[in-house]
Amino acid sequence: MQIYSYEYTLNNAADDKPVFDEKKQAYLREHILASEWLVLRDAGFCELFLFAESSDLPADMGAVLQKCALLPENLEFSEQKRSGREAIERFLHMVAGLNTHPTGRQYSNMIRAVFNQPGGKSSPGPVFNRLFQKGIWLHEKIRLETDYFRFALDEKAILQELAEKIWGELNTISIHVIGWTIETNAILDMLHKAGCRRFVFFCDSKARTTALTQTYGGENRDAFTHVEPEADMLLIFKPSGDDALPDKKMLAERMSSRNNAPLLVVDWTDSIATLKQIHKLYNVFAYSRSELSRSVEQNRETQHDMLQLIGSWVHEEIVDFDEWLRSDSRHEFAGMIGSTPAMQKIFELISRIAQTNITVLIDGESGTGKELVARAIHTLSRRAQKPFVVVNCGAIPENLLESELFGHARGAFTGAVKEKKGLFEIANHGTLLLDEVAELPLSLQVKLLRFLQGNEIKPVGSNQTLKLDVRVIAATNKDLAQMVEKGCFRSDLYYRLNVLQLTLPALRDRKEDIIPLTVHFLRRFSRQVCKDIEEISEEARRALISYPWPGNIRELENVIERAVALSTGNMLSIYDLPEHVQNSLHNYLPAQHTRNSRLTLKEMERDYILETLNLCDWDYELACKQLGIGRTTLWRKLKEYGVEGGRKK
Structure with a gap:
């Protein structure tokens, strides 16, 4: 089993958007012979x-890609x-944002679009989801622990950085644009996206200025x-013969008329010989394109120096993923x-939020694994080496809960013969999981809210x-929003806890995970x-899949522990399972399967x-993962049964 990448660079490609309909997707799915795949497609590029x-x-x-119209047949690549x-x-x-498409578009944005809009040109599964999660985790680690992403790496970004340092918000400044080149629109796009709305255009082509x-x-x-008094930024591209170039006298007149309000001049032509003299004027910031390019190169060199550290992180993740891919734990994450998909x-x-400090609310039915999720967040965070403390708010008597959480001083109440640290203090620099947070008394909800607001x-x-x-994670099997409506839970605390909500699905809603979970517990x-x-x-597989599991994963775990204890061979049989799980098999078998019917192996397989x-x-x-067969085998079987797209022919 292997990950493969096919990168294609198209020569002389237009800004094309190929039609990739369901028929072409089906052709690609059938001919690439892969369990999972995803396509990135942009102008001049396909991967x-x-x-x-x-x-x-x-x-x-x-x-194959040409047949699907993902690569044009009339262009070399x-x-x-x-x-x-x-x-x-x-x-x-790509996912971590460590490289960029030649057009300047971030590969990371392209890949995230694939995972945020499933069902398009791609069919990622558990393997690529795992790799995507690692990439997201890496991106967050790099962002939080280095300055790698804080460097401007093209002239447009340098221009925006300069403008924001001078004015902060850019929505009030007036930008005067002299001339036009093929890259002008990209720069204007960037400024428009940053909030700029006041433009004045000087072009020799009326059609061009109208379009702008x-x-x-x-x-x-x-x-x-001349430089008009309201101008805050001058962008000089390719002036026509009738255009004058700004000189020191023009700029001095503008500065005098505006009380020396800041003026940014950028010469994208490198043709203003007096730029150094202009730069000497008070509050005039003048730059040539070559100066911006030098800043970009300096940033790239500084960024490159960080790659040795980042490269070691990437290498660790590659080794870890490769080992995971070849192991028996391919369905596991932390x-x-x-x-x-859920x-x-x-x-x-x-992966996205583990390395931040935001508060997380985990909800779901009992037994869905809320504590495991909280522990995974802690393990993947920068607090991993610090305490992970769990407190069940419903298991401690109300009169003792405040002391357990916040500690008490000596003599605070009868029997308090010495001071005691609370669980918050024990969890300092680590993570505290408040399980069954819905059971927290209203009086303690106020103290918890005070901590979340001031960390005191x-x-x-x-x-x-x-x-x-302390990072706080809360878990509950109740509907806190409904409790807020009934006045049983403080709304202000609910909103402080619910910065990010993770809702865990019930096991009956993720039946394809039942067998992998069973195998895990079995081992x-x-x-x-x-x-x-x-x-x-x-038979045991069928019974396990058909049973509704009201107790979710916790119930499955207990059932398998019992079954292993009772089993006498090297195969878990249906008779090792509790009777109520065995009985669910009758709901699983098709109606025509009566006690007197005898099916052939072929019919049972179908x-x-x-x-x-x-x-x-x-x-x-x-x-395919549930059945343990490849896609090609499955399609052949369905064709044999006369079934296509979920229906009989």
Whole structure:
């Protein structure tokens, strides 16, 4: 099994947007012979990432992409193929924002669009989701622990940086544009996006100035002869013969008329010989394009010096991912198992917010793994080496809870013979999980709110205020918003806790994870009791999948622990499961399966495949993983059964 990357650079490509309809997607899916894939497509550029179980890939991948219209048939293109760790590194660099498309567009934005809008040109699954999560985590680590992303790396960004240093907000300044070149629009796009709305254009082409004012607003002028008093920024591109170039006298007159209000002059032509003299005027900031370019080069050199440290982080993630890919724990993320889109989204959000300090509210039914999610956030954060403290707000008597959370001074109440640290103080510099936070009394909700607002606590019976650094994560199996409406929970505390909400799906809503979870528990409990149970019978699989699991993962864990204890062979059978789980099998089998009916193996296989597809909502990737077969095998079986697109022909 391997990750592959096919990068294509198109020669003389227009700003094309190929039509990639469902028919072409189906062709690509059928011919690339990969379990997962995603496509990045932009003007002059196309890249295909694949995850394949075998190396039996098309010899001419470019021809396959041409058939799908992802590559034009009438243009030449160059191909670069990567595989293994080289392809993994390419993907991580893209997601983390460590490289940029030649057009200046961030690859990271292109990849995030794929994952934020599934069902388009791509079919990412658990493997690419895992790699994407690692890339997001890397991006956040680099952003928070280095200055790598704070450097402007092109002249446009340098211009914006200069303007923001001079004026702060750019929505009130007036920008006068002299002349036009092919890159003018890109610079105006950047300024417009930054909030600039007041433009004055000096162009020799009326059609050009009309197009500019229609796009950006503003006014047209005839030939440039002087610097108007309202000008705050002068951008000089390619003046016509009738245009004068700004000189020291013109600028001095403008400065006099505006009480020396700041003026930024940028010469994109490098043709103003008196620029150094202009720069000497008070509050005039004058730069040539070559000066901006030198700043870019200096930034690139400084940024490059950081790459040695960042490269070591990337290498660690590549090795970790490669080992994970070849291990039996491919459905795991930070100790959690989940291949469904809902769980992959949870994993992605954890990757994004783990290294921040924002408060997180985790909700979901009992037994869905809320504490595991909180622990994953802590483990992936910069607090990982500090305490992770869990308190169950519903398990401690109300009269003791305040003392447990905030501590108490000696003599604070009867029996307080010495001072005691509270759980907040014990968790200092680490993470505190408030489980069952809905059970917190209203009186303590006020103290918790005070801590979230000011990071301060006051132990019971003490006048001393303690300043602490604790990340708070709250968990509940109740609807806090509904409790707020009923007046059972403070609305201000709810909003402080609910900076980011992670809602965990019930196990019945992620049935494709039941067998991977079962295997995980089976291995763990088999080791504990020194048994060698490696397989699960088909009947047991069906019963486990069909049972609704009201107790969610916790109930499944207990059922498998019991089954392992009772099992006498090396295969877990349906008779090792509790009776209520066994009985669910009757709801799973099709109606025509009566006690007297005898099915052939072929018929049983057909029913099992179709039932699995129904359980997976006809998601082929998930069904293949559940069935343990490849996509090509599944399509062949469906064709044999006369089934296409979820319906009989």
